Amino acid sequence: MKNIITFLGILSLEAIIMDGKIRVTVWNEFLHEKRSEEIAEIYPEGMHRAIADYLKTRDDIETRTATLEEPQHGLTDDVLKNTDVLIWWGHIAHDRVSDEVVEKIYQRVMRDGMGLIVLHSAHFSKIFKRLMGTSCSLRWREDGQKERLWVVSPGHPIARGLGDYFEVEQTEMYGEYFDIPRPDELVFISWFKGGEVFRSGCCFYRGRGKIFYFRPGHETYPIYHDETVLRVIENAVRWAAPTERPSTLTILKAAHVKPLEDIT
Numbered sequence: 693m694k695n696i697i698t699f700l701g702i703l704s705l706e707a708i709i710m711d712g713k714i715r716v717t718v719w720n721e722f723l724h725e726k727r728s729e730e731i732a733e734i735y736p737e738g739m740h741r742a743i744a745d746y747l748k749t750r751d752d753i754e755t756r757t758a759t760l761e762e763p764q765h766g767l768t769d770d771v772l773k774n775t776d777v778l779i780w781w782g783h784i785a786h787d788r789v790s791d792e793v794v795e796k797i798y799q800r801v802m803r804d805g806m807g808l809i810v811l812h813s814a815h816f817s818k819i820f821k822r823l824m825g826t827s828c829s830l831r832w833r834e835d836g837q838k839e840r841l842w843v844v845s846p847g848h849p850i851a852r853g854l855g856d857y858f859e860v861e862q863t864e865m866y867g868e869y870f871d872i873p874r875p876d877e878l879v880f881i882s883w884f885k886g887g888e889v890f891r892s893g894c895c896f897y898r899g900r901g902k903i904f905y906f907r908p909g910h911e912t913y914p915i916y917h918d919e920t921v922l923r924v925i926e927n928a929v930r931w932a933a934p935t936e937r938p939s940t941l942t943i944l945k946a947a948h949v950k951p952l953e954d955i956t
């Protein structure tokens with residue numbers, strides 16, 4: 693009987709996971725698109741809008757966007773509280789992101805289990821460096837050559853619907869060594885025409901949160917219009933979304949407890 697109850701308990705817990713839509717906030721520094729005509733032509737309303745417009749077509753996902761120059765970078769307490777997965781793109785203004793907002797994102801990931809998807813040049817963002825605890829530096833070259841991303845964890849939820857590999861025709865090169873802690877799961881390794889390789893799809897579990905670093909996304913190429921790249925981001929949203937947790941996991945302070953069994 694006890695086994696049946698336990699089994700039903702697991703079932704009901706599973707059933708409440710993903711109850712309702714996954715609430716995604718796509719955050720973009722949104723400066724390149726305002727400063728460069730060439731980039732504005734690719735992303736007239738910003739990279740965040742391209743990603744959000746794609747995700748919006750999915751029934752189980754609802755999206756909003758936020759950008760650097762909005763008050764509190766568009767990430768008020770209310771927005772963060774109503775975000776299950778935050779997507780982050782930044783490049784030239786990491787230092788303009790307020791430490792206070794970074795701390796709130798950090799707590800929301802660690803304590804509440806908000807998912808975080810870190811894109812491309814956001815490897816140097818304050819929030820990613822804070823969560824990794826390393827320099828997050830890498831080698832790079834802007835040469836407009838091809839990238840081939842090999843799926844090295846077939847069966848991983850983030851690789852759902854992909855073949856053995858996919859390609860981005862024109863991009864910037866990122867090469868190893870990428871100074872991150874060893875990923876908990878590695879989904880993609882990139883090959884570049886110049887001979888370099890790079891860990892381009894890395895999963896990390898931090899506190900109650902899940903973090904995915906995904907490399908593609910250099911601003912001068914239409915990478916966030918690529919169906920496969922967008923598909924990976926969609927898969928990552930579902931993977932990173934928090935699962936409902938039993939209240940017994942909410943241990944806010946140490947508690948002295950009596951033994952469950954007689955140990956005298």
Ligand code: ZN
Binds near residue numbers: 909
């Ligand atoms: Zn770049």
